[in-house]
Amino acid sequence: MSFATWVYPFFLLAAAALFWALPARWRTPFIVAASFVFYSWWDVRFVAMLIAAAVLDYTCSNWIAGRRPARLETALLALTPLVWLLLANLAKPVPIAALTSAAAGAPIYWAACELGGRLREATRRRYFLVLAIAGSLALLGFFKYAGWFAENLEAALEAIGVVADWPALNILLPIGISFHIFQSISYVVDVYQGRVSAERSFLRILNMLCFFPQLVAGPIERAAHMLPQLHFGRRFDWRDVAWGCHLILVGYFLKVYVADSCGVVADYYFNSIGENPFAADWTLTGLFAFAFQIYGDFAGYSLIARGSALFFGVRLFRNFQLPYLALTPSDFWRRWHISLSSWFRDYVYLPLGGNRGTRGVVARNLMVTMMLAGIWHGASWRFALWGALHGGALIAWRAGLPGTGTLERARLPMKVLFWALTAAVVLAGWAVFRAASLEDVHAMLAALSHWHSAGVPPVWGSVKWILLHVLPWIALLAIVRRDGEEADIARLPWWALAPLYWLLATLVLSAGTQRPEFIYFQF
């Protein structure tokens, strides 16, 4: 189920009402069930993958913490993905390969746990850490990267004269897989490093991984922050719901009014680069349209997720803090998709050495981290290039350009100059990110050599359309401080906020009835 459907508000209200009506001990299983319904709206079969990730996390984290789960418990848990697939098969046919894999995987996993259990403690802890990470990455690798890997391998073999003509892999990508797999990995690593204690309730682990407000596109939560909240010991607090409604309204405004409207123009431009002789006017229009589309789409989603979680008394991380006001590329990454950039900082960049070492080592660490962050977004060299572009910008900035702290204290013209420079890097990145191929990126660069497009629809109407949908948001941001976040428009007095709420709701409700899916669901 998408937040952008009409079903979702009703689903959220019904789920919250039932949640608070239930005794506290029933709330965890209820939220798990609600999350399964939410995810099954797309494809009931893929819930098995969430269960498999939770089984990995639960058993491995307990082994790491020195608590040996009972053999029968491990065996039964290892069978749950298979049981789910058999039940799902009644609703939607499950491929025989998936059933076979789940059936074979259960005894193999059980045996792997038994084998690990016989190791000495220090080795055992490392063994289960590797098992959990490898299992999670195997799920991610199979669903997301297998096709890409096969394609590249085929191309590489062809380059050395070997013809590898294997059938194309048509693997369906479970929605939001990268988000819950990363959350799963961070939990096991945190248990290993002692940052969080292993959770004894399998249901709570399952809940942490599939809590529906943040299930499909984050924010990528940390166990230390999330697990204590999932005991649901809090009492109902209307202030959570009020603030949640505020976040949801601002989120829908960003998604429906800003992102989807800009998306009409961005989609037209990027989907027809190869067919139309666009010049700089259309290229810049398409690029700006996409910049606001992806920002509104993802920041909007994150606000709706946070607001929805508050209906259950759960607080999620902020994921956006006015990213387009960044003065440097590192400032941008402290403001854009914060939960992902901090995940890569904590689990990739710092373990690689972080800022320690020579300039060359730090540059390598930055580049590796950013390229991995790029590939996290999708199985394509374009995303790797996008990551490399940002990595390059971060390295260049470290080589001598003023940092965010210096610029914060600088005079306005200096700030504007570096803001524009950062914006140019970000826009160039979006061109690579959104283009369908590297040929399209090349065509976009070539288009910048002349201004007026000929033989294509006039650009002015599209420019007006984008301005109509972006300017109200830019005007609203005047209320927010630079170190604030999107939802800070609530700083206005109530009498100014009231007409603003009416306006936002009117613009959302009058923006047409068809909603494209959130962009980040595909990741």
Place this chain on the structure above:
Amino acid sequence: MIALERTDLAPRIAKAALGALAIAAALELLAVFAYRQDSRVRLDFGYSEDVGFSVSDGTVHLRPVASRGLWPQDYPVAKPPQTKRVVVIGDSVARAGSYRESFAGQLAERLAACGARAEVWNLASPGYGSRRKDVVVAKALQFAPDLVIYHANVTTEYEDAREWERRERHASWHPSQWPEKLPLLGRISMSMTEKVYWRWLDPAVRAGFDREGTDLDEALRSKSDVEHWRPIMLENFAGTRARLRAAKVPLIVITRADLIDDGPEMTDHGLEEAIGALAKNEGFRWIATRQVARQGDPRAFFADGSHWNPIGHERMAQALLPIVQKTLSLRCR
């Protein structure tokens, strides 16, 4: 990472939300009184018989309302003695820039000039295709016309189809339609679609996006596909002819033509052959726009590639005059 939620602002938010609800309620209520027409009429998208027609004190008032853009006209409900009533059905071509400028107005003047007692109602509305013209014909028959002049066209059929889809969707009680049923919000939403989205964005730009849930992409692509729309138009037109036959009201058909790439060549979208064959079989009269426009330079007939200028309307009225006189057995005094 920060997970700080400003729940301390909740009292302010609650007050503001109540204020917003009050503003919304007040504005919606105001819209109920401020707008002449019930918003449900607007949501019929031209498929309601009564839109634009109102009767009071023995007079029928024709007014532009909702998606029916009739020129303001007033006629007695009961035909005055010895007076013939002619109604013109069509789209923006027949509607023209004003009633006086339209061939309906010019025909009325010509008939009056030669002493014939006749009313010529211009019931043409922009964007109307055969399906909505049939609804207008059904309404017009309630006023006992003596003749119907029907401007036949294929290129607006897609608009009829799209508006029918919109009407069907708006008629549903799906939650997505709830806001659209409000008097003000519904109008804002429609204005955003019709006055901004459709006007500002080139059809090619919006073809990949389906703002209203109708298959706009298909409709736009089919717009130039007359082969697709002609049979649909002819089928609806058959219903209209049956309706007129049942009411024993004679019919004159004008087939539309458009300039090809701004002329001087014209296309009739294959209508002349189809209508000509029907006219031969069923015995109604018809006149081809191409034939009238060719009586000089066709480019002098058109304001743009499709709509006629005042000279074009005048020439059409002139061409229609003898046919109307013959059909209604009117003689100049």
